Amino acid sequence: MSLDHLVQKTKQQFTVKFNQAPRWLAAAPGRVNVIGEHTDYNDGFVLPMAIENCTLAAAAPASNGAMRLRLCSGEKPEMVEIPLNGKVARGEPAWANYVRGVIAGFQDLGIQLPALDIFIESDVPLGGGLSSSASLEVATATLLEVVTSRQLDPVQKALLCQKAEHEYAGMPCGIMDQFISVMGKAGHLLLLDCRSRQTELVPMNDPKLSFLIVNTNVKHELTGGGYARRREQCYEAARVLGVPMLRDATLAQLEAAKDRLDPVVYRRARHVIGEIERTTQAAREIKAGNWAVVGQLMYASHDSLRDDYEVSCPELDTVVELARNIGPSGGVIGCRMTGGGFGGCAVALVEAARVEQLTRQITQGYVKRTGIQPSCFVSRPANGARVIAS
Ligand code: ADP
Ligand code: MG
Secondary structure (H helix, E strand, O other), X not given: OOHHHHHHHHXXXXXXXXXXXXXXXXXXXXXXXXXXXXXXXXXXXXXXXXXEEEEEEEEEEOOOOOOEEEEEEOOOOOOEEEEOOOOOOOOOOHHHHHHHHHHHHHHHOOOOOOOEEEEEEEOOOOXXXXXXXXXXXXXXXXXXXXXXXXXXXXXXXXXXXXXXXXHXXXXXXXXXXXXXXXXXXXXXXXXXXXXXXXXXEEEOOOOOEEXXXXXXXXXXXXXXXXXXXXXXXXXXXXXXXXXXXXXXXXXXHHHHOHHHOOHHHHXXXXXXXXXXXXXXXXXXXXXXXXXXXXXXXXXXXXXXXXXXXXXXOHHHHHHHHHHHXXXXXXXXXXXXXXXXXXXXXXXXXEEHHHHHHHHHHHHHHHHHHHOOOOEEEEEOOEOOOEEEEO
């Protein structure tokens, strides 16, 4: 859906729900991570981009003057009431906690909110690995900034949204999703140092290139705490290597310590150390326009996630294999799984002119091999959060 279309839909729905037109409108994008997976909790680098799919948040002053917010989403049409007399607390329905947490963040800053009617609309798929949750938080924060005429510093704003996800939605996420949703810029990726929180916009505006995001539409349940276990293995590797975090280790150091490491822990560390290197290298190669190398780095990232980190799954491997087989002559430059793994999305760097044909080819191949219908999204690196009506 185009942003204009989404804006029109939001205005219409708002008016139906609240019997008045919205006064303020803000948008925040979903995201896809181009490279740098499972590096964030090792103090490493990630290289995401904002996508064209957005969450919109619209508001108007509530007409009856009561000190509460009324909140509604196109995805979850029940009306939610949020009292404003005192600190906002978690509650039901669960989806509203993302919004409650952001409101609480504004309250913590001593910012007084007026009684409001709020409506949320989105074309970021919910739970599809494209970070609808961060886009909801950041759209809400951007809306509250314009409502209260208080502009937050971008880092402070992203951290406020992350805190909402931690404390109100109960999800201990890293900083990537909120940072890219706040700071994304059209025609750029964002190189984010998860240790220092420093960011660098990496230009990527070649009109011949685009990204094809393929949602496998599977989510395998993990037994045995797959995610927590991997974090522990990373910290164990760092201990044996004598470094604070795997960010501080080199592949040479790892090789030298191989005999002292459990073979599984060794492979986990090899992924992380290699992936951090690939991520900073990818940023350099993108700046230089060395697309073939960027593609190779994406495939190397996938292979490492599949073999060393063991977080891929047959469906993700199928998408990447289909893309690899199509290859440069068919318009695919590189492809990898993206996100935590065990399902979710793969991202491919492709020639923009061939994107429709590639979508068909990969969809057909995937359905044939798995019997599952994938969802495909095409996006160029898009803008971060913005105010649409003030
Ligand atoms: P992802 O961020 O990858 O899409 P999450 O599980 O982190 O997946 O977040 C999805 C949850 O965020 C949804 O289940 C819902 O609670 C909330 N959410 C996101 N967008 C919306 C929306 N537009 N309306 C209502 N709830 C939303
Ligand atoms: Mg999320």
